[in-house]
Structure formats: C-alpha cells, structure tokens
Amino acid sequence: xxxxxxxxxxxxxxxxxxxxxxxxxxxxxxxxxxxxxxxxxxxxxxxxxxxxxxxxxxxxxxxxxxxxxxxxxxxxxxxxxxxxxxxxxxxxxxxxxxxxxxxxxxxxxxxxxxxxxxxxxxxxxxxxxxxxxxxxxxxxxxxxxxxxxxxxxxxxxxxxxxxxxxxxxxxxxxxxxxxxxxxxxxxxxxxxxxxxxxxxxxxxxxxxxxxxxxxxxxxxxxxxxxxxxxxxxxxxxxxxxxxxxxxxxxxxxxxxxxxxxxxxxxxxxxxxxxxxxxxxxxxxxxxxxxxxxxxxxxxxxxxxxxxxxxxxxxxxxxxxxxxxxxxxxxxxxxxxxxxx
Amino acid sequence: xxxxxxxxxxxxxxxxxxxxxxxxxxxxxxxxxxxxxxxxxxxxxxxxxxxxxxxxxxxxxxxxxxxxxxxxxxxxxxxxxxxxxxxxxxxxxxxxxxxxxxxxxxxxxxxxxxxxxxxxxxxxxxxxxxxxxxxxxxxxxxxxxxxxxxxxxxxxxxxxxxxxxxxxxxxxxxxxxxxxxxxxxxxxxxxxxxxxxxxxxxxxxxxxxxxxxxxxxxxxxxxxxxxxxxxxxxxxxxxxxxxxxxxxxxxxxxxxxxxxxxxxxxxxxxx
Numbered sequence: 031x032x033x034x035x036x037x038x039x040x041x042x043x044x045x046x047x048x049x050x051x052x053x054x055x056x057x058x059x060x061x062x063x064x065x066x067x068x069x070x071x072x073x074x075x076x077x078x079x080x081x082x083x084x085x086x087x088x089x090x091x092x093x094x095x096x097x098x099x100x101x102x103x104x105x106x107x108x109x110x111x112x113x114x115x116x117x118x119x120x121x122x123x124x125x126x127x128x129x130x131x132x133x134x135x136x137x138x139x140x141x142x143x144x145x146x147x148x149x150x151x152x153x154x155x156x157x158x159x160x161x162x163x164x165x166x167x168x169x170x171x172x173x174x175x176x177x178x179x180x181x182x183x184x185x186x187x188x189x190x191x192x193x194x195x196x197x198x199x200x201x202x203x204x205x206x207x208x209x210x211x212x213x214x215x216x217x218x219x220x221x222x223x224x225x226x227x228x229x230x231x232x233x234x235x236x237x238x239x240x241x242x243x244x245x246x247x248x249x250x251x252x253x254x255x256x257x258x259x260x261x262x263x264x265x266x267x268x269x270x271x272x273x274x275x276x277x278x279x280x281x282x283x284x285x286x287x288x289x290x291x292x293x294x295x296x297x298x299x300x301x302x303x304x305x306x307x308x309x310x311x312x313x314x315x316x317x318x319x320x321x322x323x324x325x326x327x328x329x330x331x332x333x334x335x336x337x338x339x340x341x342x343x344x345x346x347x348x349x350x351x352x353x354x355x356x357x358x359x360x361x362x363x364x365x366x367x368x369x370x
Numbered sequence: 371x372x373x374x375x376x377x378x379x380x381x382x383x384x385x386x387x388x389x390x391x392x393x394x395x396x397x398x399x400x401x402x403x404x405x406x407x408x409x410x411x412x413x414x415x416x417x418x419x420x421x422x423x424x425x426x427x428x429x430x431x432x433x434x435x436x437x438x439x440x441x442x443x444x445x446x447x448x449x450x451x452x453x454x455x456x457x458x459x460x461x462x463x464x465x466x467x468x469x470x471x472x473x474x475x476x477x478x479x480x481x482x483x484x485x486x487x488x489x490x491x492x493x494x495x496x497x498x499x500x501x502x503x504x505x506x507x508x509x510x511x512x513x514x515x516x517x518x519x520x521x522x523x524x525x526x527x528x529x530x531x532x533x534x535x536x537x538x539x540x541x542x543x544x545x546x547x548x549x550x551x552x553x554x555x556x557x558x559x560x561x562x563x564x565x566x567x568x569x570x571x572x573x574x575x576x577x578x579x580x581x582x583x584x585x586x587x588x589x590x591x592x593x594x595x596x597x598x599x600x601x602x603x604x605x606x607x608x609x610x611x612x613x614x615x616x617x618x619x620x621x622x623x624x625x626x627x628x629x630x631x632x633x634x635x636x637x638x639x640x641x
Contacts, residue, residue, distance in 0.1 A: 257473060259458065260458050261453065263417070267523070269441075269444070269473060
C-alpha cells in the first residue's frame with residue numbers, strides 16, 4: 031500500500047510536470063499576439079530574426095508566468111504546512127487571516143507612501159514584502175495565541191479566530207482604500223482581489239529570496255509535519271519540541287504567504303485546495319505532500335491566470351477571482367464531506 | 371539504584387493541583403506499577419515524570435540530571451512514554467508508525483538508516499506484529515493497535531518505559547499479551563518499566579514493586595505481597611478485599627471484594 035502511494039506520487043508528479051510544461055507553452059504563446067512554436071523558441075533563445083516579440087515575452091509574459099508559478103508554489107506549500115500543524119483540513123492562509131493581515135499592512139504602506147504597484151521605485155517594491163510579513167506575522171501570532179488552551183492548539187478555535195480577524199482586517203483595508211485617491215484606489219482594489227497584471231521582474235526578484243530562504247526549511251521539516259498528525263502526548267514522548275516546531279513552521283508559512291501577498295495581492299483558496307488534492311493523490315506522508323502541493327499550486331495559479339487573461343480578452347479578470355471561482359465550490363464540497 | 375526519581379514534585383492542571391511535595395524513586399531494571407482510585411494522581415505523576423506535563427515546582431531527575439536541563443530529543447532516547455489514548459491518522463501504515471519511534475535519533479534531517487531499520491525490525495518482532503506491518507491503522511483491532519503503539523515506543527530503544535494504562539479497553543487475552551510482552555522486555559533488556567494499571571491482580575502478577583496512591587499521596591509502596599493485602603486495599607480503595615495466594619505464580623490474588631459502604635448498608639438492613 032505504501033508502494034501504491036509512492037507510485038501514485040510519482041505518477042502525479044510526472045503528470046503535473048507535463049501539464050505544467052504544456053501550460054507554460056500555452057501561456058507564453060497564446061494571447062492577443064499569438065506566437066508560433068518556432069517563433070517562441072527562437073525568441074526565448076534570443077535568436078529570433080526580427081526580435082519583434084522580445085518585449086512581449088521578456089517584459090510581459092515571462093515575468094508574469096514566473097511570478098504566477100512562484101506564488102502558486104509558495105501558497106500551496108504554505109497551505110500544506112498550515113493544515114499540517116493545525117491538524118485541520120480547512121486551514122488556509124486566507125481563512126486564517128494571514129492574507130488579510132499581510133494585505134492590510136501592504137495597503138497601509140501603499141496609502142502612506144503613495145506608490146502605485148506599477149511604479150518602478152525599487153526600494154519601495156522590495157520593502158513591501160517586509161511590511162506584508164510584519165502584518166501577516168502579527169495576524170498569525172494573534173490567531174495562534176488566541177487559539178491556545180492548556181498549551182495546545184485548539185484547531186477549531188484556530189479557524190474561527192482566523193476567520194474573525196480576517197474579516198475585520200479586510201474591512202479595515204477596504205476603509206483605507208476608500209480614502210485613497212482614485213488612481214491608487216484602482217490599484218488597491220485590483221490588488222485586494224489578487225492580480226498579476228502588474229507583474230514585472232522586480233516582483234519576481236522580490237519574492238524569490240523569501241522562497242529560497244523558507245522553502246528548504248519547510249521541506250526539511252516534512253517528518254516533523256508527519257508527527258504533527260499524532261496526539262500531543264505522543265509528539266512530546268518522541269522528543270519533539272512541539273511549541274518550537276509549531277512556531278518555526280508557522281513563521282515559515284506566514285513568511286511565504288506574506289511575500290506572495292505583497293506582490294500579487296490576496297489570492298485565496300490556493301492554500302486550501304492544493305494540499306487536499308496533494309493528499310488525495312499521494313497519501314499522508316509530507317515528504318510527498320509538500321513537493322506535490324508546490325507543483326499543483328504552480329499549475330493552478332498559472333492556469334487560473336491564463337484563463338483570467340484570455341477568457342474575456344481583451345478585458346482581464348483578476349487571477350484571485352478566477353481561483354475563487356474554482357475554490358469556493360471546492361471549499362463547500364469539503365465542508366459537506368467533513369460533516370458526513 | 372534509581373534512574374528516574376522525583377523530588378518535592380508539584381503538578382496539576384490549570385489551577386487545580388493534583389499533588390504536591392511528592393517524592394518517589396523508580397527502581398532501575400524493575401517493573402513498577404502505580405495503582406490507586408480515579409483522580410488520585412497516578413497518571414499525572416507518570417506524565418510529569420515523562421515531561422508530557424510540565425511540573426509546577428520540584429524536580430524530575432533522569433540519571434541524576436534535571437529533566438528540564440535536558441533537550442527533549444535527548445530525553446526521548448532514554449525514556450519513552452505511551453499515553454493513554456494515542457492518536458494517529460487512520461491511513462497510516464503500521465510500519466510507518468513504528469518508524470516514527472526513530473524520531474529521537476534524527477539529527478537535522480540526517481539519520482542512520484541501518485540502525486533505524488534494525489530498531490524498527492526488532493520492535494516489530496518484539497511486539498509480535500510482523501503480520502500486521504503493511505496494514506493501515508484503521509484496519510486493526512484495539513489489541514493490535516495497542517501492540518503497534520507499544521512497538522513504536524520500543525523502536526525508541528530506551529532504557530525506561532512509562533505506560534499509562536496500557537491494557538485499558540482490551541479484552542482479557544489482549545491484556546495478558548501486552549503485559550507478557552512488557553515482562554519479557556524487562557527480562558531481556560533490563561528495561562525499567564513504570565506503568566499505571568487498574569487491575570490489582572495484573573499489578574500483583576507482573577510487577578516487582580507496587581506503588582499505591584490516594585488523593586495525591588503515595589500511601590504505600592513495596593512488593594506485591596506487602597501491597598496486595600486487605601489492609602492496604604481498604605485504605606486505598608475503600609474496599610473490603612478477599613485475598614488468597616496464587617500457588618502457581620506465588621503472588622497474592624484479590625478474588626472478590628465489596629465496597630465498605632455497601633457492607634455497612636447490608637449490616638443496617640440485617641439490624
């Protein structure tokens with residue numbers, strides 16, 4: 031049986047990678063300007079005779095695609111970690127208020143420093159994730175401490191506190207965006223539903239260090255996440271420092287989410303759907319769940335962004351709305367299933 | 371000789387204190403059983419000794435070292451605790467759960483694969499669960515599951531084993547199997563065992579030493595012959611126990627008992 035899980039994991043990873051490559055090709059070539067396969071490859075290799083697509087690919091499609099992938103992977107991974115440490119399949123950075131916390135901090139930042147997301151002020155763009163991180167962490171810590179009882183994390187309360195805090199902070203964000211000037215408001219409104227339309231290389235550069243820093247830590251904690259599925263006494267008996275590990279993992283996942291939120295806005299549901307899919311495909315070992323969740327997250331966000339860009343072209347939907355369109359029914363389905 | 375002892379220990383939950391000023395030393399290489407009525411503090415003592423529960427004051431010494439000064443992972447190489455109601459995902463394989471017992475030997479993601487495999491193999495054989503190794507936990511009976519959890523604790527390869535009511539919810543045969551396994555382990559590896567049991571006859575038959583607790587205090591401690599007596603059971607459990615010797619095992623057996631209140635009541639009816 032363990033063998034069959036391993037096999038399913040390998041198959042899922044392979045299928046995911048194939049799908050990912052297909053999506054990559056589709057995203058880069060399809061659009062208002064359509065590229066042929068040869069044209070695309072030539073442009074990517076820098077050997078296109080006229081170089082007429084260089085700007086389109088290098089300035090628009092490629093950074094946006096890479097950003098979508100990074101964010102999807104980060105959110106998927108963070109969701110898997112949060113579901114692991116809370117032992118609750120409904121935990122998700124969006125539901126736990128981490129998105130809203132990071133979002134609120136970034137909106138505050140935008141409000142006081144009056145920068146629009148398209149701006150090229152590098153310092154400001156690089157500083158945004160830090161703000162997001164502070165906001166996200168504050169929210170996560172708040173939820174964490176309010177859901178502890180007798181030294182253990184009450185996973186029901188973890189969710190409820192998160193939902194309450196999340197709605198509160200979203201309301202605050204909305205209030206502040208209403209006080210912005212119309213141009214900033216446009217940006218902030220689009221950003222608050224999660225959008226990649228302002229993606230550029232600066233955004234990619236902003237999230238990458240966070241991912242490079244936090245993803246290895248999380249992957250190394252796969253075994254710890256497995257043990258988190260046991261009861262608290264057993265974890266302690268096995269010599270796990272429960273509080274410390276919980277803290278580290280919460281910090282890492284919040285860091286990931288905050289960095290993502292800072293550049294793309296609050297894309298919800300990725301961290302909810304993706305770990306579930308990963309678990310149903312690869313079993314309960316986090317050594318398999320984590321990489322699969324990252325891969326599926328990439329696939330989901332890239333695909334959703336592709337649809338957001340092209341379904342109503344030339345008008346564009348926010349990618350967050352696209353993901354939510356897929357995510358809400360899935361969430362309701364999960365709620366029903368968990369009741370049964 | 372004692373490898374685990376507590377001094378002036380005070381422990382409890384929230385504001386409720388279960389015991390205070392408790393002193394107790396576990397005898398190395400022996401099986402010690404704690405008995406006592408519900409709520410007397412036997413589980414709390416076991417949990418505090420196994421650092422599952424943090425004491426309010428006092429000290430637990432593991433090999434003469436204050437347990438709070440030691441890294442929890444280091445403790446897990448010397449002492450394993452089997453809690454009362456352990457929980458694991460239903461889809462987990464038996465073998466996988468037993469392998470979790472090797473977590474104390476993890477070192478920043480590094481592991482000694484050969485030693486791990488050997489320990490898991492030994493634990494699986496010791497607990498007699500070879501035939502279950504590829505099953506999922508959800509497919510096991512209560513008795514099988516308990517042996518699997520015991521195997522996980524065994525895979526930790528500790529010199530000390532603390533067991534909180536290891537026979538609860540098991541039928542007679544499975545109770546005996548688990549206790550025989552523990553006795554065997556003690557004989558083979560000189561493992562120090564401390565367990566909480568409710569069955570006095572099991573305590574008498576499988577322990578070298580019995581500790582009787584009542585209302586947060588240790589009221590008596592000694593060999594089964596000195597503890598399983600009408601007098602001690604009267605003070606500890608408020609029962610009128612009828613004791614005889616089991617000639618085959620050479621241990622006292624409580625073959626029946628009455629509560630002291632109901633006896634008084636019966637006397638009242640007669641009068």
